Amino acid sequence: MSELQGERRSLHALREHIDCLLARGAVISSREPLRLQLHGRMLLVEHGMLIAEQGALDLIRMLATMDWDSGQRDRIIDMCLKQLDQAIEQLVPQAPRAQPTPERVE
Structure with a gap:
């Protein structure tokens, strides 16, 4: 039982998103x-x-139409990016992280 309870509590970003x-x-x-x-x-x-x-597209469209204050929106974006990073690292653990390129000013 304690293993299952620990497993439930391991996805903190998902829990924050659901909250x-x-x-x-x-x-x-x-x-x-x-x-x-x-x-x-x-x-x-x-x-x-x-x-x-x-489908995922319906969820994205629904969330995009909702009014979020900037703090909530930034937290959701951060959670999504962390989950995406984790998924990529699990699939391709040897892949180096991409370095951000400086923006070109013209």
């Missing part, structure tokens, strides 16, 4: 698997990822 969605009005409709309803859309947590049952 933000709950603060915006999402409702938990089931816990195993975790399903949220937000503005008529069903969201599902599967394999440590939050996905929309209608």
